[in-house]
Amino acid sequence: MAIDLIAKYCQTCQHYIQVTQECCLLKENRLEVIFAIGPCQPAEMVRQVVKSLLSKRRNERKNLTQDILSTAFELTELLKQQRLTKRFTIYALKSYLTKTIRERLLPRLHCEDCSYLSLTKPAICQRETIISANGEVVNPNYGNKRFPSDHACTGFEALAPSGSAEINSENKILLLLIADALSQRAVHARDQNKAEYERHYLVFSLLVQWCEEEDCSWQEWKQYTASLFHKTVRTIERDLDKMIKFLQESDVI
Structure with a gap:
């Protein structure tokens, strides 16, 4: 449970x-102030993320504890x-710390x-196409179902470091149809x-914003959204299920 x-x-x-669920310290200062006097223990957040990532490579490290502390x-x-620079909440802080550490320690592959x-x-x-030794060719993965953990192909184009990706024209049209x-x-x-x-x-609308920015985890987004409407996370999950059913019955998706 989150x-x-x-x-x-x-x-x-x-x-x-x-009212806004924001932190004045985050809004008005660099993160060094949060690390110094913030009650949310950001240094411990960093240590936990580093521990989680480095532990996956335990066999490659002789002194894991020392590596975790020094890193x-x-x-x-x-x-x-x-x-x-935006969304000055504790969830945004945790997400920013996690994403920055991941980008430093793990390859984005x-x-x-x-972004595709x-x-x-x-x-x-x-x-649709990728560059090969023979020039531009059809991407064999185009149109195929892909899992997030699948290894990227040679057509890989990383998301922007901030986590935001430009929504391509096909997705924009679909999002407009859904919104309408x-x-x-x-x-x-x-x-x-x-x-x-x-x-x-x-x-x-909040979901689209999250997809563009991804400044918190999926579970944290649901918690944040639920708090805005004074509802439970389960209510938001039911809302999403109902929306999908409606859009499918309406032949929108």
Whole structure:
């Protein structure tokens, strides 16, 4: 079960803004201030991420504990000089730390990090051609289902370091169709369904933003979204299931 970081660290902190769920320290300072006086223990977050990643390579390391401590210290010193530029929440902080550390320690050579992996489920490869020794040829993976953990092909194009990827024209059209369908359903809904359908449209808008930025994990996004609407995570999950069913029945997806 995911930990509610806001309840654990933020709600009793004088720097926490309850209305926006943002942290004044994150908004006004570089991360070195958070590392120095923040109650959320960012240094421990760094150590845990480093431990998780380096432990996967245990056989390659003779002194794992020392490697974890030295690597965590090195990355902490680097991160102290950085500053968040948007979404100044504890979830955004944790996501930024995790992604930065991953980019430093692990190669980005999987489909989940490729800008040509579709946003729709099941995810498919949208890279039509690749460059080979014989010039430009058809990509054998084009149009095929790809798992996020699949090794990338030679057509791999990494997401931007910030985690945001430009949405290609095919996905833009699909997103517009989905948004229009959900919007029209909310506009023409009867009173008993109107609030729910309006929430569905807003949840979808937040989902698109998350797909573009990915500044927190999937579970953290659901928690964050649920808190905005004063609902449970399970309600948001049901909303997503209902949206998918509606869009499938409407032949939108």
